[in-house]
Amino acid sequence: MSMKVNIVGAGVAGLSLAWQLVQQGVEVEMFERGARVGEKACSWFAGGMLAPWCEAENAEPVVLEYGKESLAWWQNALGESFVDAKGTLVFAQQRDKKELKRFARRTQAYEVVGHDVISSLEPDLASQYQEALFFKDEAHLDPRKALIRLTEVVQALGVKINFEQEVEPEDLLPEKVVDCRGYNAAKTVQSLRPVKGEMLLVKTNEISLSRPVRLLHPRIPLYVVPRDDQHFMIGATMIENGHGHQFSVRSMLELLGSAYALHPSFAEAEIIEMGVDLRPAFIDNLPRVERDNNIWRINGLYRHGYLLAPYMAKLAADSIISDTHEIEKLADFKIKEDRA
Amino acid sequence: MKIYLNGVETTVDHTKLEAVLIQLGYQEVTIATAINGDFVPLSLRKNTQINEGDKLEVLAPMQGG
Amino acid sequence: MLEVYGEKFTNRLLLGSAQYPSPAILSESIKQSQSQIVTVSLRRESGGDLAGQAFWQIIQDLKLKVLPNTAGCYTVKEAVTTAHMAREVFNTDWIKLEVIGEEDTLQPNVFELVEAAKVLVEDGFKVFPYTTDDLIVADKLLQTGCEVLMPWGAPIGSGRGLNNPYALKTMRSHFPDTPLIVDAGIGVPSHAAQAMEMGFDAVLLNTAVAGAGDPVAMAKAFNLAIEAGLLAYEADPIDARDMAEPSTPMMGKAFLS
Numbered sequence: 001m002s003m004k005v006n007i008v009g010a011g012v013a014g015l016s017l018a019w020q021l022v023q024q025g026v027e028v029e030m031f032e033r034g035a036r037v038g039e040k041a042c043s044w045f046a047g048g049m050l051a052p053w054c055e056a057e058n059a060e061p062v063v064l065e066y067g068k069e070s071l072a073w074w075q076n077a078l079g080e081s082f083v084d085a086k087g088t089l090v091f092a093q094q095r096d097k098k099e100l101k102r103f104a105r106r107t108q109a110y111e112v113v114g115h116d117v118i119s120s121l122e123p124d125l126a127s128q129y130q131e132a133l134f135f136k137d138e139a140h141l142d143p144r145k146a147l148i149r150l151t152e153v154v155q156a157l158g159v160k161i162n163f164e165q166e167v168e169p170e171d172l173l174p175e176k177v178v179d180c181r182g183y184n185a186a187k188t189v190q191s192l193r194p195v196k197g198e199m200l201l202v203k204t205n206e207i208s209l210s211r212p213v214r215l216l217h218p219r220i221p222l223y224v225v226p227r228d229d230q231h232f233m234i235g236a237t238m239i240e241n242g243h244g245h246q247f248s249v250r251s252m253l254e255l256l257g258s259a260y261a262l263h264p265s266f267a268e269a270e271i272i273e274m275g276v277d278l279r280p281a282f283i284d285n286l287p288r289v290e291r292d293n294n295i296w297r298i299n300g301l302y303r304h305g306y307l308l309a310p311y312m313a314k315l316a317a318d319s320i321i322s323d324t325h326e327i328e329k330l331a332d333f334k335i336k337e338d339r340a
Numbered sequence: 341m342k343i344y345l346n347g348v349e350t351t352v353d354h355t356k357l358e359a360v361l362i363q364l365g366y367q368e369v370t371i372a373t374a375i376n377g378d379f380v381p382l383s384l385r386k387n388t389q390i391n392e393g394d395k396l397e398v399l400a401p402m403q404g405g
Numbered sequence: 406m407l408e409v410y411g412e413k414f415t416n417r418l419l420l421g422s423a424q425y426p427s428p429a430i431l432s433e434s435i436k437q438s439q440s441q442i443v444t445v446s447l448r449r450e451s452g453g454d455l456a457g458q459a460f461w462q463i464i465q466d467l468k469l470k471v472l473p474n475t476a477g478c479y480t481v482k483e484a485v486t487t488a489h490m491a492r493e494v495f496n497t498d499w500i501k502l503e504v505i506g507e508e509d510t511l512q513p514n515v516f517e518l519v520e521a522a523k524v525l526v527e528d529g530f531k532v533f534p535y536t537t538d539d540l541i542v543a544d545k546l547l548q549t550g551c552e553v554l555m556p557w558g559a560p561i562g563s564g565r566g567l568n569n570p571y572a573l574k575t576m577r578s579h580f581p582d583t584p585l586i587v588d589a590g591i592g593v594p595s596h597a598a599q600a601m602e603m604g605f606d607a608v609l610l611n612t613a614v615a616g617a618g619d620p621v622a623m624a625k626a627f628n629l630a631i632e633a634g635l636l637a638y639e640a641d642p643i644d645a646r647d648m649a650e651p652s653t654p655m656m657g658k659a660f661l662s
């Protein structure tokens with residue numbers, strides 16, 4: 001069998017699909033407007049958390065169901081050492097204690113841990129917090145290293161990636177095309193909306209963390225994800241009316257204020273980078289695989305790019321290879337459930 | 341000429357509000373405008389002058405409680 | 406029937422549109438709440454993304470009365486300009502007037518509020534002022550030409566319920582003919598039912614539904630509670646007593662001892 005598929009966009013959606021297709025012997029060619037992977041991708045700014053149980057706090061149940069599979073997928077595609085399976089710790093400040101209770105009520109698969117466990121998991125936070133929720137099955141990866149690695153892996157498997165090639169999916173017809181342009185597809189996919197996200201990269205030797213930590217707050221929930229070389233990703237805002245690519249003073253104040261609240265040592269950190277991008281989202285905040293004749297589309301990954309791209313890649317690959325129009329639509333259970 | 345569009349420095353080529361809005365991509369959309377804190381109704385956009393350094397606010401429907 | 410500014414509504418829940426987990430859940434929550442009035446706001450829109458248009462489409466599809474607010478305004482000037490912009494965008498002269506005085510409690514600045522109400526009424530707006538339970542402020546607002554008042558239950562988003570039921574009751578009896586809508590601070594349906602039992606005309610809330618684990622179910626719960634509270638008020642509840650009063654008639658009881 002020799003089938004050829006073109007993919008427009010080498011973000012997490014496009015690259016995951018490329019990997020999925022080459023595994024099944026499909027010839028893949030990619031077109032990416034950036035000069036290198038990640039340069040113009042929303043995927044570059046992600047936290048890289050594979051945290052389906054935490055996300056389930058306010059996401060649809062399918063996010064948990066399919067998100068759970070992503071850990072094994074990434075380990076398989078990149079090698080085990082690329083994924084840190086050390087869990088997530090969730091904290092709240094004393095005055096926001098109720099937030100921790102609420103979070104616990106709305107999630108599962110965690111342990112309530114006290115001072116001793118916190119000391120052994122994250123010694124630097126032990127003096128600040130007496131209680132936390134530990135989601136031990138969650139994981140994280142460095143999204144930038146993951147994108148670069150996945151690019152190398154698929155290239156080694158024969159995928160041709162054409163950088164600095166801005167193309168419209170229609171230009172590549174009649175061959176099979178998959179539109180993985182992220183929010184840039186909004187011109188043709190009118191139902192996409194942007195949810196702006198701002199993140200910071202800081203560096204400090206004053207504190208060490210081994211896993212993502214979340215700090216709950218009624219207004220500005222925050223997470224900090226450790227990266228190599230004492231770097232920390234601080235994220236992320238969620239701005240519905242996501243306009244522009246500017247980092248607002250308010251967001252900066254809020255992110256840094258909460259990072260400082262998480263641990264005062266962040267006051268001394270150096271700010272390495274400020275990142276802003278638009279998360280592509282559909283009305284139910286769930287991703288979709290759609291097909292229109294010979295154009296497929298993976299989009300709407302919202303804040304679940306690394307978490308759900310693997311599952312969406314599988315769905316798309318199945319539909320392309322078996323040439324079916326019947327593609328699972330991720331259901332919004334919270335809405336469809338019979339409420340009579 | 342430079343103006344501030346929603347707080348962001350932006351270069352525009354026109355001097356009338358309506359033309360500026362078209363240039364900035366606000367066509368056939370539901371928005372309201374204010375210049376330097378004063379409301380400019382739709383009916384006046386055509387002839388309202390924009391000057392260097394003006395603060396142009398363009399607002400649209402948004403979630404609210 | 407709720408009647409405000411000459412318009413009639415069968416439902417007495419006014420629902421906010423912010424902070425839902427997704428636009429789909431927002432839309433479904435509003436449907437399940439049976440609400441006929443939904444509050445909306447205005448924010449900056451950039452030419453490239455036009456994000457507000459998608460939200461506006463969702464609201465328009467629901468075919469409800471929209472009540473734009475001036476959330477986040479701290480001065481008369483800001484609130485008045487925002488109201489004018491809202492009138493043009495939403496094509497309505499209704500405005501929920503919020504003039505905030507202080508960031509931690511989001512307490513209304515009643516001095517600026519009265520001033521802004523005066524300007525807006527003169528400009529032909531139908532003003533819904535978000536105010537405290539202060540009777541003198543309420544009176545001033547009515548003098549400016551407001552035909553409805555929206556006293557707070559508790560600070561915005563606090564979910565504490567009716568912080569001062571005594572003051573709210575007094576307000577109700579002081580203004581028997583003015584539509585009074587309890588706005589803000591509602592946490593659970595029983596708070597809303599309580600307001601309705603006290604004779605308030607309607608309840609406006611947002612966070613209590615949007616922040617619930619299942620907003621759609623909570624929207625439905627609020628609708629039921631408000632209906633129950635209204636029915637109870639109309640049924641004229643009994644007064645509380647200090648002593649027990651047997652509910653089974655004593656007359657004709659047999660002597661068996």
Ligand SMILES: Cc1cc2nc3c(=O)[nH]c(=O)nc-3n(C[C@H](O)[C@H](O)[C@H](O)COP(=O)(O)OP(=O)(O)OC[C@H]3O[C@@H](n4cnc5c(N)ncnc54)[C@H](O)[C@@H]3O)c2cc1C
Nearest residue numbers: 009011012013033042043047048049167182197305306307
């Ligand atoms: C601050 C922030 C934090 C986040 N944190 C997380 C997290 O912790 N976990 C998680 O799972 N997700 C997270 N996300 C979400 C995640 O980043 C997105 O869901 C994901 O990146 C979307 O991937 P994509 O491949 O669809 O789009 P993109 O990454 O934007 O990729 C699209 C690619 O297509 C290219 N392209 C576009 N148009 C063309 C064209 N015409 N021709 C050629 N190429 C084109 C672009 O250059 C780009 O490389 C976060 C997002 C943000 C902004």
